[in-house]
């Protein structure tokens with residue numbers, strides 16, 4: 617029967633509807649289909665509305681939006697398993713209203729993303745991409761020594777969002793001799809780093825701001841003009857969270873006027889478009905939203921997705937539920 621009707625919903629393995637953009641998929645050879653019957657409307661024949669009515673689990677691959685309209689087509693939906701750390705593409709308020717659980721990538725990406733934040737910071741302070749261009753473009757023999765960079769050790773690093781990624785960033789930069797402080801939704805009782813009650817105070821006491829918090833209504837443009845003023849002329853902003861956490865228009869203006877020391881950006885407000893003013897600047901390191909992208913991270917992600925779906929289908933606690941506050 618399953619062979620005759622590709623939309624047939626087996627109970628074993630359980631059916632999971634895949635929600636993704638045509639351009640976004642798991643790398644080949646993923647293990648998810650050995651545990652679940654994955655119904656992917658992009659590769660399967662049209663999915664019957666009757667089947668959609670019975671779907672309980674949705675696997676959201678990448679940053680594809682989940683809107684009230686998406687949810688209207690899935691009246692039995694109970695869980696959305698996300699494949700990213702950030703879930704700003706999912707309408708969480710609507711999910712809460714409909715009592716639909718949401719999970720994210722948990723800590724699958726945290727180490728790689730933290731490594732990347734440190735790499736971007738090194739890139740800005742020591743001007744690594746600019747130095748690379750200097751050598752490749754033949755300027756070294758002509759112009760001589762490359763300008764000095766800045767030392768990483770002993771920098772005062774302010775972390776915006778001391779969650780799973782922020783904590784890994786703190787661990788790494790503390791090992792480089794930086795002092796760490798943070799701002800998060802809440803002060804963490806188990807953490808000894810100084811806590812600031814807002815982003816401006818954190819910036820005023822930091823040389824570097826590393827942005828790794830979740831994007832939501834409260835954190836949209838959390839790095840605004842006032843934060844940039846507080847960070848000061850030598851200050852560096854690293855963003856591995858989401859583009860709209862930083863007011864990009866202001867960031868460009870501050871950099872162009874020389875009122876910030878530099879920026880390392882993996883994310884942008886209007887991806888894949890990057891403000892052209894940034895392309896010309898040697899104190900800015902640009903990266904195409906790929907801090908999480910390693911085969912190791914994607915292996916770990918599959919473990920998290922499988923664990924969440926298995927827990928859901930056997931009524932056990934979810935591994936990485938998105939917090940409900």
Ligand SMILES: O=CC(=O)O
Pocket residue numbers: 699700701702703721725908
């Ligand atoms: O940007 C990547 C993620 O949120 O996992």
